[in-house]
Amino acid sequence: MRVLGVVTVLAVAGCEREPGAAPPPVRATLAEVFATEAVLELGEDPQDSISSPGVFAxxxxxxxxxxDEHFPRVRSYDEDGRLEAAFGRFGQGPFEFRGISGVTATSSGRVVVFDSSQDRLTYLTRDLLPDTMVRIPGVAREGASLGEDLLLRVTLTAERPVGIARFVEQPRLFHRLAGSEVVWSAFRLPFVPRERSYWSSYVWFPFAVAxxxxxxxxxxxxxxVILxxxxxSIGEIGAPSASYRPFPVLEPGSLTPGRDAEQLPRLFGGSNTLxxxxxxxxxxxxxxxxxxxxTASDAFTTFGSYHASLDIYDRHTGTKLYEDxxxxxxSRVLGGGRYLYVLDDRGFPPWRITKLKFRETRPDG
Incomplete structure (x- = not known):
């Protein structure tokens, strides 16, 4: 598949588009772009309640x-949100977890659980029963099915930097795993950690496979980046809207030691993230x-990046269809697939997930 790079150029107001040019991205509401397929109320076992929804697949x-965001548990639900099975307990023994950081389902139906504190993958059956454990050459934080293989975000043991090396090396962050063997590694940051050391506290690496x-x-x-x-690397896609406020790049010495509580909200508060x-x-x-x-008035607010808006692209052409x-x-977007799944996160149960599907036509006709 050939994909165009960062492609969308906004038409200047009052000017006509060139023949054949893609229409400019539309600003619309969620209800104008998506139709609600269903609102699911997650089923729960009264003896094994959900502390807070975590990673979705x-x-x-x-x-x-x-x-579960706070406990080493993974649960399976049917299309209507009914609880089917649950598995997981804390520990370092066979089929135990210190902390579940990711989960995915393979094409065969098996479930793979990722533990960011252990150098192994845990495979469960379709019904979340213990299957196999596979030792890997590193610690996998998350992953997704890639045909019969897995795409993992993992720090390989051989690439774990030590001492000053961790500030100057640029290890590849994504790896294709066949069984327990790394087939290839890809995707590096365009800078070394020494240049932007403070970014490590804020950055993560979203990804999707199609x-x-x-x-x-x-x-x-x-x-x-498209791989x-x-x-x-076969292309790039995506350009921020005019309202997007990028995370700042600071010059060395910009942060004064011991004054984080004063500086960080001023420097980073309100910055946008992908x-x-x-x-x-x-x-x-x-x-x-x-x-x-x-702030002083936000008694129940914690520091973090809160989901705020969506941009939508045609992934084959790179054309931006909607923005902001x-x-x-x-609310919080959990993930995609046949639908876009959005958690109505009110901070307490019952937990509700809205399944959204695209409407047939754009709001502008």
Whole structure:
């Protein structure tokens, strides 16, 4: 698949578009772009309640997986949100977890659980029963099914920098794993940690897989990089809107030691992030977050990046279709697949997930 790079050029107001040019991106509401397929209330076992929904993965055959944000548990649900099974307990023994950082379902239906504190993958059956454990050459933080293989974000043991080396090396961040063997490694940051050491506290790496294409990015910078199934870079996609406030690049010495509480909200508060990449058929949905710091009046607000808006692209041409679609206050995009799944996160149960599907026509006709 050939994908164009950062492609969308906004038409100047009052000027006609050139013949054949893509229409400019539309600003619209969530309801204008998506229709609600269903609102799911997650089923719970009264003896094993969800502390808070964590990592989400749609299952190929229908339904989805959801981890617990605070406990080492993964749960399986059917398409209507009914609880099917749950698995996981804390520990370092066989089929135990110190902390679940990711989950995915393979094409065969098996479930892979990632533990960012252990150098192994844990495979469960379709019904979340213990299957196998596979030792890997590093610690996998998250991953996704890539055909019969896995795409992992992992720090390889051989690439773990020590001492001053960790400030000057640029290890590749994504790896294709066949069994327990690394087939290829790809995606480096365009700078070394020494240049922007403070970014490590804020950055994460959203990604999505669709067929033989892989979309990866740093949460703190555009664009999204497109990789082939062979790990080759084949293009880029995505450009921020005019309202997007990028994360600042600071000169060395800009931060005064011991004054974080004063400096960080002023420097980083309100900055935008590329929080999540989701694929829905031919469309690529980019979720933007906004860094928020608690104030004296925000008794229940914690520091973090809160989901705020969506940009949507045609992933085959790179054309931006919509930009700055606002998300409901407090909601969180869990992921994509056949639908876009949005958590109505009110901070307490019952937990509700809205399944959204694209409308047939654009709001502008």
């Amino acid at each position: 749609e299952r190929p055959e229908g339904g989805f997986l959801l981890t 067929g033989d294409s892989i979309y990866v990015a740093s949460s703190l910078r555009y664009p999204v 082939s199934a062979a790990g080759d 929080t999540r990449i989701s694929v829905l058929g031919s469309r690529l949905v980019l979720t933007h977050g906004v860094f928020r710091y608690p 679609i606002p998300l409901p206050e407090g």
